[in-house]
Amino acid sequence: MKFFLDSANLEELKKALDWGVIDGVTTNPSLIAKEGVPVEDQVRRICEIIDGDVSAEVVSTCARDMAAEGRRLARIHRNIVVKVPLGEEGIKAVAALSQDGIRTNVTLCFSAAQALLAAKAGAYIISAFIGRVDDIGWPGMDLIRDIVTIYRNYGYKTQILAASIRGTLDVVDAAKAGAHIGTLPYKVLEQMVKHPLTEKGLAQFMEDHRKAFELVTA
Ligand code: G3P
Secondary structure, three states: OEEEEEOOOHHHHHHHHOOOOOOEEEOOHHHHHHHOOOHHHHHHHHHHHOOOEEEEEOOOOOHHHHHHHHHHHHOOOOOEEEEEEOOHHHHHHHHHHHHOOOOEEEEEEOOHHHHHHHHHHOOOEEEEEOHHHHHOOOOHHHHHHHHHHHHHHHOOOOEEEEEOOOOHHHHHHHHHHOOOEEEEOHHHHHHHHOOHHHHHHHHHHHHHHHHHHHHHHO
């Protein structure tokens, strides 16, 4: 499973890269807005920090403008993946960009039907949002499972990216379901590594070692 950091913050990315487990980055207009830097400049800086897929989202609303904006974004760096929101205009833009050999990450996916359209349009990645579905009381993970089944049935190469991740279990369940990528907020990375029994066991190891050796030499 590839791990992407779901952030446009450079300091957070540098911290995450120290873990040695981050394969790429996803941004979106809200994450970019938090940094207060135009998307072109911020994703260029991100590409200078990490050698992996970096998703940069278009904000145009019609297919022709989305495609033109996507071509501009793709020219920033070879690692840029152009993020395009679903909808009729988005699917048309993905088809056009795919024809140009430009990789796309189709985002704001909330149904298997949308994911099927994205794969047929030539999407490189489909971003299926788990947390926002859970937030309204529906089983978000079923979306991942349905997409995995459909893509396997027809051999689609589009990579399934589990997005809108709220915690450790979302990552584990998405991995069990067969998602190719999980995009994680930094806080989820920190949650994943912790377990109370690990902390308890380590404290006991340290205490036993101290009693056996440090007291002797004291
Ligand atoms: O960046 C795409 C997605 O992971 C954002 O989801 O629900 O945390 O805004 P959310």
